[in-house]
Amino acid sequence: MTDMNSLAQAQQEVVDEFAMFSDWQDRYEHLIELGKDLPVIAPEKKTEENIVRGCQSRVWLNAEHKNGLVHFTADSDAMITKGLVALLVRVLNDRTPQEILNTPLTFIDAIGLREHLSPNRSNGLVAMLDQMKRYALAYSSKS
Amino acid sequence: MKSAAVQPAINVEEIRAQFPILKELVHGKPLVYFDNAATSQKPRRVIKAESAYYATINANVHRGVHTLSTKATEAQEAAREIIRKHINAKHAHEVIFTSGTTASMNLAAFSLGQLLLKPGDEVLISEMEHHANIVPWQMACERHGAKLKVIPVTDSGELALGSSDHLIDQFSDRTRILTISHVSNTLGTINPVKELIAEAKKRGIITVVDGAQAIAHLDIDVQDLSCDLYAFSGHKAYGPTGTGVLYGREELLERMPPWQGGGEMIDVVTFEKTTYAKLPFKFEAGTPHIAGIIGLGEAFRWMEDYDFAFAKASAERGKSAFAAHEHMLLEHATKELLAIDGLRIIGTAKEKVGVISFVIDGVHHYDLGTLLDQQGIAVRTGHHCTQPLMERFGVSGTTRASFACFNTIAEVDALVAGVKKAVKMLR
The missing domain is CATH 3.90.1150.10 (Aspartate Aminotransferase, domain 1)
Structure with missing residues (x-):
C-alpha cells in the first residue's frame, strides 16, 4: 500500500541527503548546487504577477493544474533562496492539491534550514510557501 | 601581520x-557584530541602570508625592540634563524624549507642518535620506498641499550641492523646511550640515537634522550647528531600544503645536478647551519610557567617561x-x-x-x-x-x-x- 513517491517520502529523501553533511559549508554548497540545477522557469512566466515579494530576495512562482496535479516552476535572484526554492518544488511538485494541503512540511526543520523560513529573513520563501498552498487550495475546489 | x-x-x-x-x-x-548602524550593543552599565530602576525606584514620574515617584522623576530628569550637556543645548527643556528618531521625525513633521506649511510651500530633503526622514514629510506635504523637493546625490555619495553662487540649487522662495541627515546610514557620508544650515537660515528656512547615525560617532553641538531641530535614537548610541530625543530650539518649540495629546502634556483640561503644559512636557504625552530614559542617561555618561577622556587628549576638533x-x-x-x-x-x-x-x-x-x-x-x-x-x-x-x-x-x-x-x- 505504500506509495513510494509520496510527499512524505520525498521529504525523507531530502532529510537523508542532507544528513551526509556534517558542517555548514558543505550543507550550503549542496543547497547552492541544487539551486543551479533547478529547471529554468519559462521566461514568459517570470512576470510581475508571479513575483513573490520579499524585501531581500525575490522569488518567481508559477503554478498550473494538469491532470489533477499541481505543476510548479520557480526561480529566485539569490542562490541560497533558489536552493530552498528547488527543494520546495522538488517536494511539492506534481502532487494532488489534497496531498499538498494535508501533509505537514517538516523537512526544512529537519535539515537545519529553519532560519530561512523565519519572517525576519524577508527572502520571499514564507510567502512562496503560502502561495503554493493557496494554489493547491484553489485547485482543490476545482477538482 | x-x-x-x-x-x-x-x-x-x-x-x-x-x-x-x-x-x-x-x-x-x-560573534563579530558589524550591524551597529542598525543598533549598537549595550555596555553593562546601561543594562544595570535600566534594571536597577525596576528593582529599586519603579514609579510613575512627575505625578506622585511619594518617595519612589520623586526618585524616578529625579533620575529621569538627570538623564535629560546629561544629554543636554552632551549635545550642548542651552536648556534641559529643549531635550524632548521620544521613542526614537522615527518618532522624533514624525513629531517634527506633524508639528512643523501645522505651524509652517501652506499650499505650494516646499520641504527640502536629500536623495540619501532614511525612510524615516522621507515618509513623515511626504505625509505632512499631503496634508497641507506642500511639495517635497530633493537634493540629489553624486556618484561618490555626497550631496550634489550648487555650483554657482548658492550652496543649494534647490532652495526656492517657497522652501520652508530643510531636513537632512547628518550622516547617511547607508553610505556613511558626513554631510556639511553646519554650512547648509547657515545657508538656510539666511533665507529664513527652518532646519531639521536627522542625527541618528551621528550621535554615537561625532561630537554634536547643537548651538554650534545652529539647527532648529535635531533628532536621534538612544539605541544607536549604546542606550536602550525605545528611546530617542528631539532637540528643539526653545523659541521654536514654544510656537510648535503639540503632536500627541494625553496625560503629562496638559496644564488645564476642560471639555471646551485644554491648555498645554510647558516645555518639554507639551511634547511628552503619556507615561514615558522611564527605565529606558534612565538607561539612556547612563549610556551618555558611559560615552563621556570612555570617549571624551580620550577625546580631550586628541587635538582633532569634532x-x-x-x-x-x-x-x-x-x-x-x-x-x-x-x-x-x-x-x-x-x-x-x-x-x-x-x-x-x-x-x-x-x-x-x-x-x-x-x-x-x-x-x-x-x-x-x-x-x-x-x-x-x-x-x-x-x-x-x-x-x-x-x-x-x-x-x-x-x-x-x-x-x-x-x-x-x-x-x-x-x-
Missing part, C-alpha cells in the same frame, strides 16, 4: 570587557576617540575589501563615519549575509530603508558593515576572510 602596525586609538580590550553580548557565540563561532578608532577600522576594511575581485563600494565620500556598504558582481547580498552569519559575522543586507538611494545607485541592495568603538582590526580581517569564503562558494 600587517595589522600589527596599526596603533589602536583606544584600549579596545578594556571597552570590549564591558559588553556582555560580545562573549556570545553565533553558530558556535565568536572627532571623538571612538570616531578615530572607527575611522581606522574603516580604512583597513576599505583597503582589504577593495582587493576582492568584483567588489564595489557604494559611498566613497571624503568625509565618512565607520560605515562600509558594498556590492559584489554576481553575488546577491542575501546570500552573502547568510554565509557571513554562518561564520558568526553580523552585517546588514538589503536596502537599509533607503530605497530611493538604492535606485540612484542602480542596485537592489548592498551589504553593509558598520563599526562601533568595541570592534577590532582582527574582526575586520574575519569579515574580509568571511567575504572571500562566501564569494568562493557562490561563484
Whole structure:
C-alpha cells in the first residue's frame, strides 16, 4: 500500500541527503548546487504577477493544474533562496492539491534550514510557501 | 601581520570587557557584530541602570508625592540634563524624549507642518535620506498641499550641492523646511550640515537634522550647528531600544503645536478647551519610557567617561576617540575589501563615519549575509530603508558593515576572510 513517491517520502529523501553533511559549508554548497540545477522557469512566466515579494530576495512562482496535479516552476535572484526554492518544488511538485494541503512540511526543520523560513529573513520563501498552498487550495475546489 | 602596525586609538580590550553580548557565540563561532548602524550593543552599565530602576525606584514620574515617584522623576530628569550637556543645548527643556528618531521625525513633521506649511510651500530633503526622514514629510506635504523637493546625490555619495553662487540649487522662495541627515546610514557620508544650515537660515528656512547615525560617532553641538531641530535614537548610541530625543530650539518649540495629546502634556483640561503644559512636557504625552530614559542617561555618561577622556587628549576638533578608532577600522576594511575581485563600494565620500556598504558582481547580498552569519559575522543586507538611494545607485541592495568603538582590526580581517569564503562558494 505504500506509495513510494509520496510527499512524505520525498521529504525523507531530502532529510537523508542532507544528513551526509556534517558542517555548514558543505550543507550550503549542496543547497547552492541544487539551486543551479533547478529547471529554468519559462521566461514568459517570470512576470510581475508571479513575483513573490520579499524585501531581500525575490522569488518567481508559477503554478498550473494538469491532470489533477499541481505543476510548479520557480526561480529566485539569490542562490541560497533558489536552493530552498528547488527543494520546495522538488517536494511539492506534481502532487494532488489534497496531498499538498494535508501533509505537514517538516523537512526544512529537519535539515537545519529553519532560519530561512523565519519572517525576519524577508527572502520571499514564507510567502512562496503560502502561495503554493493557496494554489493547491484553489485547485482543490476545482477538482 | 600587517595589522600589527596599526596603533589602536583606544584600549579596545578594556571597552570590549564591558559588553556582555560580545562573549556570545553565533553558530558556535565568536560573534563579530558589524550591524551597529542598525543598533549598537549595550555596555553593562546601561543594562544595570535600566534594571536597577525596576528593582529599586519603579514609579510613575512627575505625578506622585511619594518617595519612589520623586526618585524616578529625579533620575529621569538627570538623564535629560546629561544629554543636554552632551549635545550642548542651552536648556534641559529643549531635550524632548521620544521613542526614537522615527518618532522624533514624525513629531517634527506633524508639528512643523501645522505651524509652517501652506499650499505650494516646499520641504527640502536629500536623495540619501532614511525612510524615516522621507515618509513623515511626504505625509505632512499631503496634508497641507506642500511639495517635497530633493537634493540629489553624486556618484561618490555626497550631496550634489550648487555650483554657482548658492550652496543649494534647490532652495526656492517657497522652501520652508530643510531636513537632512547628518550622516547617511547607508553610505556613511558626513554631510556639511553646519554650512547648509547657515545657508538656510539666511533665507529664513527652518532646519531639521536627522542625527541618528551621528550621535554615537561625532561630537554634536547643537548651538554650534545652529539647527532648529535635531533628532536621534538612544539605541544607536549604546542606550536602550525605545528611546530617542528631539532637540528643539526653545523659541521654536514654544510656537510648535503639540503632536500627541494625553496625560503629562496638559496644564488645564476642560471639555471646551485644554491648555498645554510647558516645555518639554507639551511634547511628552503619556507615561514615558522611564527605565529606558534612565538607561539612556547612563549610556551618555558611559560615552563621556570612555570617549571624551580620550577625546580631550586628541587635538582633532569634532572627532571623538571612538570616531578615530572607527575611522581606522574603516580604512583597513576599505583597503582589504577593495582587493576582492568584483567588489564595489557604494559611498566613497571624503568625509565618512565607520560605515562600509558594498556590492559584489554576481553575488546577491542575501546570500552573502547568510554565509557571513554562518561564520558568526553580523552585517546588514538589503536596502537599509533607503530605497530611493538604492535606485540612484542602480542596485537592489548592498551589504553593509558598520563599526562601533568595541570592534577590532582582527574582526575586520574575519569579515574580509568571511567575504572571500562566501564569494568562493557562490561563484
